[in-house]
Amino acid sequence: MAQTKPAAAPVAAAPATAAAAPKLVPAQSDIAFTFRQMGVPVDGHFKKFDAQLAFDPKNAAAGKVTLSIELGSATLGDAATDAELVKPEWFNVKKVPTATFQSTALKALGGGKFEATGKLTIKGQVKDVVVPVALAQAGGTTTATGAFAIKRLDFNIGEGEWKDTSIVANDVQVKFKLAITGMAPL
Template identity: 60%
Template structure:
């Protein structure tokens, strides 16, 4: 009769370290975070940003492959800092914010590169168009805050951003650089 109790006790002892090994969820600190985009209009760089976004990040530097990243961006929060231009960005030709209020990135794999650097593979969806993407990320710790930074280039026309007359790449270049800094509470950085 004691054998079942012993088996359950051993199973519980063996399972406890596995439960503790689960990566912890980090909480985004929006006031310290930013997502910036830079495009070229008639050859001149123009910088904008998204004012509202959220991230769900589960990460353990000891087991990065078990982590995940989910990012949502409020497309209606895009701004170039010019009222007339900002009024155009939510319209159908650009972000179509009424129909597609959020852009999303969902990771499919995290690959460690060493020295606090990682590659996060995933799927980016904007305006209902999805593309696979690999994003290089650097992680650092500043006090109790983890900082994830990186940049990548996307082709805006693949997502129908700047559609119609704005599809002319002599007016607005196809390549858009995206830079980000995500400040995260509870992120264990290397």
């Protein structure tokens, strides 16, 4: 009867736990943007996004991060304005519903600070971006925060009459707070 003891089961369970990938907690996360319209700051955010993460803070260079954002989930807090954002002049969600960030390199800078270099794709336009990221851990959750700037016209955001940067400025500040579970300790 001693031969029926399942020796392989505990061995199989251990690698699955060790290989568990970090997971985004969307309800505790936010991706926001700020731009200026006629000199006045306008704040918005995306309500729907997801991330695929393969990242160990102690081996950042081996990591990969992919973020996908549903452009149709953008909101400025006003239904009429939000209805404009989905149109071809702005995000053109019928043609290109998703924006993505795909890391090409991750670098540890020390003290919980990292740098993510990658490709940002919006409306079919691909640009290289460098994103500073700070990680903090508490209670089993890792919070990744950071901010970076883009030029909206680089991504054809605001076409036609909206190319005029005296009305809507070209600079857009992107800020994020991503809550992640299952990440290795810093």
